[in-house]
Amino acid sequence: MQRYFFHLQNRSHTPKDAAALLSRARQLAGSHVVVRDSRVSGKYIEFDTSIPDSMDAGDVAGALAAISPVASIEHIVDRHMEKDQAIRHAIELFNEEKYWGTHEALEMVWKATPAGEERNLINGIILVAAALVHSQKDEQEIxxxxxxxxxxxxxKAAGTYHGIDMDRMAGLVATMLNTGRIERFTI
Incomplete structure (x- = not known):
């Protein structure tokens, strides 16, 4: 089985639609494809799938297009990236509201970082991305x-970290917790 993220254009769906979209994607993709999760951002409907090696991702994309046009297909494979490259990639993913991908891109950086403030900071960014994944699934309390x-x-995060304004990020997290309103933002 090969893992893929299918990103469909989101024209009108909200996170409240995630469960219904997951059910619909499972019907459309067929019994040999595992559609394990759906996430709804302002830009995309994301389906996390596993496809048998014998199947073509394009065929699955064609089936899922009945929901909305396909914006991109991402083959999920372990890729080694240098720290700076992985962080740049994570920032791009975060700003595209691809929070699960952000989490995965930063996890290898976090694992390679020795215990201390930088490791905590990276873990904090990962947790923000993970939280927003749950928001995309309408799991607001989680x-x-x-x-x-x-x-x-x-x-203890302050200043910038690889171009990320950590004061702003910490402030936005605090505001979301104080107001109870989850807001998407760019970094």
């Missing part, structure tokens, strides 16, 4: 719970 963990990791 999102807030993870944001509380992120806030603790970001407490």
């Amino acid at each position: 999102c807030r719970s993870i944001l509380r963990r992120a806030k603790k990791k970001l407490e």
Whole structure:
């Protein structure tokens, strides 16, 4: 089985539609394809899938296009990237509201970083991305719970980290927790 993320253009769906979209994608993709999750951002409907090696991702994309036009197909494979490249990639993914991909891109950086403030900061960013994944699935209480963990990791974060304004990120996390309104933002 090969893992793929299918990103469909989102023209009108909200995270409240995630469960219904997941059910529809499973029907359309067929019994040999595993559609494990759906996430709805302002830009995309994302389906996390596994496809048998004998199947073509384009055929699955064609089936999912009945929901909305396909914006991109991402083959998920382990890729080694240098730290700076992985962080740049994670920033791009975050700004495209591809939060699960952000989490995965930063996880290898986090694992390779020795214990200390930088590791906590990276973990905080990962937790913010993970929280927003749950928001995309309309799991707001889980999102807030993870944001509380992120806030603790970001407490000592200040200035910029690879171009990310950490003061702004920490402030936005605090605001979301104080207001209860989950907002997407760019970094």
